[in-house]
Amino acid sequence: MVAKRIIPCLDVADGRVVKGVNFVGLRDAGDPVELACRYSASGADELVFLDIAASHQGRSTLVELVRRTAEAVTIPFTVGGGIRSVEGITELLRAGADKISLNSSAVADPNLVAEGAQRFGCQCIVVAIDARARRGPSGSPEGGWDVFVKGGRENTGLDAVAWAKQVVALGAGEILLTSMDGDGTQAGYDLALTRAVATAVAVPVIASGGAGSIAHIGAALGEGQAAAALLASLLHDGVLTVEQIKTELLAQGVNLRPLEPAMAG
Amino acid sequence: MLPLTHAIGLIDYGMGNLHSVQRAFERLGATVLAVGDQAGIDRCDALVLPGVGSFDPAMERLHGSGLVAPMLQWCAAGRPLLGICLGLQLLFEASDEGQAPGLGLLQGRVTALPSSPGHPVPHMGWAPLLAGEPSPLWPAAVPTGVPDAADAWMYFVHSYAAVPRAPRCVTAQVAFAGTPITAAVWQGAIGACQFHPEKSGLAGQHLLQRWLAWVASRP
Numbered sequence: 001m002v003a004k005r006i007i008p009c010l011d012v013a014d015g016r017v018v019k020g021v022n023f024v025g026l027r028d029a030g031d032p033v034e035l036a037c038r039y040s041a042s043g044a045d046e047l048v049f050l051d052i053a054a055s056h057q058g059r060s061t062l063v064e065l066v067r068r069t070a071e072a073v074t075i076p077f078t079v080g081g082g083i084r085s086v087e088g089i090t091e092l093l094r095a096g097a098d099k100i101s102l103n104s105s106a107v108a109d110p111n112l113v114a115e116g117a118q119r120f121g122c123q124c125i126v127v128a129i130d131a132r133a134r135r136g137p138s139g140s141p142e143g144g145w146d147v148f149v150k151g152g153r154e155n156t157g158l159d160a161v162a163w164a165k166q167v168v169a170l171g172a173g174e175i176l177l178t179s180m181d182g183d184g185t186q187a188g189y190d191l192a193l194t195r196a197v198a199t200a201v202a203v204p205v206i207a208s209g210g211a212g213s214i215a216h217i218g219a220a221l222g223e224g225q226a227a228a229a230l231l232a233s234l235l236h237d238g239v240l241t242v243e244q245i246k247t248e249l250l251a252q253g254v255n256l257r258p259l260e261p262a263m264a265g
Numbered sequence: 266m267l268p269l270t271h272a273i274g275l276i277d278y279g280m281g282n283l284h285s286v287q288r289a290f291e292r293l294g295a296t297v298l299a300v301g302d303q304a305g306i307d308r309c310d311a312l313v314l315p316g317v318g319s320f321d322p323a324m325e326r327l328h329g330s331g332l333v334a335p336m337l338q339w340c341a342a343g344r345p346l347l348g349i350c351l352g353l354q355l356l357f358e359a360s361d362e363g364q365a366p367g368l369g370l371l372q373g374r375v376t377a378l379p380s381s382p383g384h385p386v387p388h389m390g391w392a393p394l395l396a397g398e399p400s401p402l403w404p405a406a407v408p409t410g411v412p413d414a415a416d417a418w419m420y421f422v423h424s425y426a427a428v429p430r431a432p433r434c435v436t437a438q439v440a441f442a443g444t445p446i447t448a449a450v451w452q453g454a455i456g457a458c459q460f461h462p463e464k465s466g467l468a469g470q471h472l473l474q475r476w477l478a479w480v481a482s483r484p
Contacts, residue, residue, distance in 0.1 A: 001440065002390030002421070040466065045391055071288045076420060076464050096284045098422075098464070121318075123387045123422050173387065202385050227390075257391040260415045260467045 003257045004221045005045040005228035006242055007206060008235050010035060013053035015061035033068045039235070040075045042242040043259045047073065048101070048176070048230060051081030052151075059088075063095045070096020078126055080176075084108075089116045093124060101176055103128040104149040107156050107163075110170055117171025122203075127167040128176040131160035131193055145193050152180050160193065161200045168201045175205045176230065182210025186234070189216055194224035206230050214240065214248045221254060271481055274300040274309030276336070276352075278326045281317030286349065289463035293474055303335045311480045312339060314457075316351030320375070320425075321363030323351055333368065340370050340455060345480050348457030350423065353450065356457055357427050370455055373429035384442040387424045391465075392439050393417040400436040400451030401479035402458065402472060416468045419448070419460035426459060454483075 011018040016030045036047050049069070051062050059082075066079055079092050080101025089100045089112075106113050106127050116125045130152055131145040145160035164175050177197050179190035189207045198205040204227030207220040217229045234240050243259060250256055273290055275283055277299040290297045290313070300306050314336075316323050327333050340346055348356050357367045360375035367375070378386045394417045399405040421439065426446040429435055434452040438445035439460075449458040456476060462469030 001384075002388070002392050003418070005390065067284070070284050074289065074464065074466050074470065076461075121387070123389050173389070204385070204389070257418045258415045 001255065002227075003045070003255050004226075005206075006043070006217070006245055006256070007046045007048055007228050007230050008039045008044050008242065009048040009050060009208070009230050009232045010236075011050050011052045011232070012062070012065065013051065015065045018052055032065055033072050036069055036073045036077070039242060040073050043246050043257075044075060044242050045257055046075055046228070047077040049077065049079050049081075050101070051079070053081075063091055066092055066095040066097050078176075080126070080128055084112070086112065086115050086119060089120065089125075093120060097124075099124045099126050099174070101126040101128045103130065106167060106172075107147065107149050107158065110166065113167050113170040113172050117173070122171045122173035125172050126174045126176050126206075127164075127172040128178065129160055129164060129167075129197075130178045130180050131190075132180040133190075133193075145196075148180060161196050164197045164201050164205075168203050172203065174203050174227075175201060177205050177207060177226075178230075179209040183208075184233070185210050186212030188212060189220040189224055189226075189229070191219055191224040194220055194226050198225035198227075204228060214245050217245055218249055218252060218254060221249070271296065271310040271477075272308055273297050273477075273480075274306055274312045276312060276314045276332060277301045278316075278323070278330050278332060280323045280326060280351065281315060283315060285463045286313065286315045289470065289473055290477070293470065293477055295477055301330055301332070303331070306332075306335045306339060311345035311347070312336070314346060314348045314352035314355065316349065316355065318351060319362055320351070320354060320360040320367070321365045323355055324363070324365040324367065327355070327368075336368065337370070340453075343454050345454045345483070346370075346456070347476055348455075349463070350459060350461055353457035353459050354425060354427060356450075356455065357429070360425060362425050371427075371429055371434060371450060371452055371457075372431060373427060375425045375427050377425055378423075378446070379442060379444075381442040387422055388441050389422045391418050391420055394419060394437040394439055394448050394460075395445055397435040397437050397449075398433050398451070400449075400456065402449055402451055402456045402476055403436040404475070416471055418468050419458070419462065419465040419472075420469070421448075421460045423459055 076098040078099040079097040084105040130148045134142045134144045147158040194207045206228040207226035208230035220226045354375045356370045361377045436451040437449040439448040
């Protein structure tokens with residue numbers, strides 16, 4: 001049985017980290033590669049880079065960033081943000097990314113998921129789903145979750161669970177599931193959403209959005225049945241370290257890759 | 266540390282990106298040459314056969330680059346070769362994934378991972394190795410089977426696994442759907458791993474270091 005995973009996520013734009021990262025002793029707190037190495041050394045199992053600018057002129061910078069990351073980092077990493085074509089997927093995989101994450105472009109052209117999976121194998125095609133609890137006219141929850149795209153600005157009207165099943169049938173090897181209700185609140189992952197998707201598909205689901213404590217992460221991996229937990233500000237702001245999270249969850253008996261001797265202590 | 270006089274030849278046949286493997290060896294002080302022909306192979310002390318993708322296209326490209334005969338000669342002369350991921354599978358006689366014969370350097374067949382509820386294929390992620398027959402890649406001294414032995418944890422991405430005819434060549438296994446499957450093999454001067462040491466953090470680095478040390482220790 002493969003272990004559950006702890007995955008730091010770095011938002012980048014034009015080759016730089018967007019949100020400030022609170023690490024002691026960094027030479028350049030804005031350099032994604034240096035941060036990636038730090039997280040890898042601290043016990044992260046995988047990394048995600050999201051290009052939030054995803055501008056046309058930023059593409060070559062992103063490819064260069066991926067190349068530098070692949071040379072320096074010794075754990076797998078995923079790249080997402082504004083990838084709209086098989087050529088775009090090819091370019092980033094060639095540069096050394098292990099997986100590509102598709103979000104709005106998968107909604108706009110579901111065939112991109114199928115083509116990417118056929119060409120490169122489903123293990124390297126991740127579909128990112130931004131979901132928000134469906135609400136009636138009165139604002140009360142109606143049950144179910146809607147899929148949003150374009151950075152959460154546009155409701156597609158797609159049902160998150162149905163969409164997850166559809167992309168897995170097309171060849172997605174993993175789902176990166178973000179609760180927009182939870183994102184930034186530090187009030188915990190949306191466990192109902194996570195479990196609904198994780199039990200509906202046979203591929204791993206990465207829970208994202210809302211982590212505020214180690215207990216939240218444990219709940220996503222346990223009750224939520226997620227295969228991995230994505231973490232951003234909780235790590236970047238220095239509230240918790242990967243070492244702390246893993247040490248405590250390992251003590252609770254969660255199936256995680258142990259810390260390397262150099263990381264522990 | 267490996268003396269810099271030893272050259273590690275990374276077989277470049279257009280299957281997957283060589284960057285990560287090349288850098289992993291360079292970090293350990295090795296001199297790495299990307300080799301694509303007989304002349305390139307002749308300059309090396311040891312060869313690495315990486316590979317991401319599927320069996321038939323990989324064999325096709327190996328044949329197309331004229332690398333098959335030099336590799337077979339290399340191994341017949343008892344010189345060191347390390348296969349990684351698809352590079353392990355190509356060493357065997359055949360695979361469920363395709364029709365093409367493999368290199369046949371190791372006897373046995375590559376079979377599809379069983380489909381079993383709750384155990385998605387591809388088998389992807391971190392898992393601890395189980396010790397097999399001790400080898401330079403996986404000596405008896407490396408702790409395995411104990412969950413807190415970080416050095417036993419490797420990163421896997423695969424849908425097929427080798428079933429060697431000689432069980433003695435299995436130097437490490439990994440549990441999949443409750444059954445041990447081949448994770449690493451060793452026979453003569455040929456070693457190979459199904460997982461990605463170049464993506465397996467310090468544990469992977471240590472494994473590559475052991476192999477380099479073995480290469481350097483050969484007369």
